[in-house]
Amino acid sequence: MAKPTFQRPKGTADLLPDQTVKWQHVESTARLLFGDYNFKEVRTPIFENFDVFSRSAGDTSDVVTKEMYDFHDKGDRHIALRPEGTAGVVRAYVENKLYGPEFDKPYKTFYIGPMFRYERPQAGRFRQFHQIGVEAFGSKSPALDVEIIAMAIDFFKTLGLQNLKVAVNTLGDQNSRASYRQALIDYLKPHFNDLSVDSQARLEQNPLRVLDSKDARDQVFVANAPSILDYLSPEATEHWQQVQTILKALNIDFEIDATMVRGLDYYNDTIFEIMTVDDHLKGAATIAGGGRYSGLVSEFGGPETPGVGFGIGIERLISLLSAQQVAPANDNGLDFYVVNIGKETDVVATQIAQAIRSFGYVTERDYLGRSAKAQFKTADRHQAKYVVTIGEQELSDQVANIKNMATGQQQTVKLAELYTNLPTIVESEENKA
RNA sequence: GCGGUAGUGGUGAAGUGGUUAACACACUGGUUUGUGGAUCCAGCAUGCGAGGGUUCGAUCCCCUUCUACCGCCCCA
Known part of the structure; x- marks a missing residue:
């Protein structure tokens, strides 16, 4: 099963x-x-x-x-x-x-x-x-x-x-509509047998609907049907005129x-x-x-x-x-991607990612223990602007590498610096470009 | 409620009543072990919407059902 x-x-x-x-x-x-x-x-x-x-x-x-x-x-x-x-x-x-x-x-x-x-x-x-x-x-x-x-x-x-x-x-208004309704029924009744089946039913329940019919048989009669505009009460006429006046004014x-x-x-x-x-x-x-x-x-x-x-x-x-191609496109570009190499760097990778996010940068990392190359590929696919890399050596030195993906240039910064001053580092990178 | 068309992997799709279901894209891994967009190599549907039936045998034939798309009614 x-x-x-x-x-x-x-x-x-x-x-x-x-x-x-x-x-x-x-x-x-x-x-x-x-x-x-x-x-x-x-x-x-x-x-x-x-x-x-x-x-x-x-x-x-x-x-x-x-x-x-x-x-x-x-x-x-x-x-x-x-x-x-x-x-x-x-x-x-x-x-x-x-x-x-x-x-x-x-x-x-x-x-x-x-x-x-x-x-x-x-x-x-x-x-x-x-x-x-x-x-x-x-x-x-x-x-x-x-x-x-x-x-x-x-x-x-x-x-x-x-x-x-x-x-x-x-x-x-109510009165205009009632008298028009009757006029419409009077007009359509003689043609009852020539109307579409749907419209025959509509004539009983809601004759105005016949006007809306897309059936060619009905449209012949609709074309010459009396118009609601000729059955408006004085109040309804005034309202209708005023609507048109303001529409035109705008x-x-x-x-x-x-x-x-x-x-x-x-x-x-x-x-x-x-x-x-x-x-x-x-x-x-x-x-x-x-x-x-x-x-x-x-x-x-x-x-x-x-x-x-x-x-x-x-x-x-x-x-x-x-x-019409005016819908906004989904922008899933990343600001940062954190690449970590080796199991020992798993904890610090999250600490780094959290620190970067705290500055408001969109940040992602790898959760699957994949190779550095694979992580870089992912970073590239998501158009990450920067990649922060940390391996065992960096961890013991308390540093990390920040690579500008557009220029390919990489610099080493102290973790303490990254945690407190990242926006400054980013700013100076952007000024270079 | 009525009528029509369709349903194969993550995606686009080819395919035939009979051993391993093309091809492409995507994805994953690799090309000497820690660095990206190229190339090359490899992996990736025991499954062809679901349930029955016909058959020695069905993804391919028949029935039912579900869903999507299109039209009518109507509406946003």
Whole structure:
């Protein structure tokens, strides 16, 4: 019998050091930049009561009906791994009474962490994936919508991304949306039999989704479908106009995509997506999506409070970064490598390595008792700038050799000197070069 | 949930129903015993995702399963 082998769960990934540098870069950039916009980080549980998500995302959304990663725990509680970040943050906002008068409005926050959806993995899609998301509660200002879009773009530009497209649309307020919904149904009903099977179902549950269809049969009708823009209430129109005015004032390139619909049911008014026009990601071109919502906070028992936010897919973002070759490379160059020869020098080798590290130099040594030649090869492979060599003779003389790997020159220094004055020695070496 | 392609060592990969599973890279050791990037030499898969089956015999044929990749749905 072979030993049982273990594989990571379907749709998950192990991120190894050459990947984690990129992740750290993305995350630290987000923390820095979002901080500039005065957004503060929150960390909420990665699992919640199932109802937190089913209540917020909408019962007809695919996320709830088929993609929820849920289970019953030992206390028979119905738990779900979060499929997106907004619901948990809203829950926390209400539970911690962050709508209280002592908190700033809008309450601006961001989060970074794993999300889970039970679906078939494929390009840019995983069962555990990660999002950087932001939410701002308590203001209906269109300026906030735009600021959030601007912040996302700022973030991508800071990372060095190019070829991005910003698509914006409005869903209108509750009334606009309801009347548009009816208009759409009235328009599509006569063509029911010519629609794709998927769209026939969508027409019943969420007719706006038909607009999003990629099926050629549907697109024929979508092209001539009534536009949401013609059904906006005066308030919704004003909000929408103001969003565009500010976007233009900030010189943000955007296009209005009247057929854009977002997957989660809670959105209204402004929605947007940022996607790449690189064909690298193809089916996963959208790297950020978000919009304005209302009703969520009250749904969780808080006061009626508007919100705006977006989510960025970190996997997709990093894959784009790599494709556009703006991802940071892993730098595993060493400052020092300690070569020790003979078993007797094993203890002092560690003492030397520790002393060098205490000055802040990246230091490695050999732990396998290998030959001097082998140790030098390793030092070279790791591009060590200096190699410190110590053998039995040096040990009894209380000295060590420091070799500058670039020049090949080697000098002998007293151990006491190395322990106390290494930076000075290094400095004089660097001045020579 | 549906459809398609694939699965050989650390990596890239060749391969065939039948004795020792090419080649390359990487790695390790050596080229007179304490010093690096070159050359040369040597070592490195009882194993061909897993489990069954067919067969005298299977990495190569069949079934199941797992996983990855691609597409649909949907989405980050």
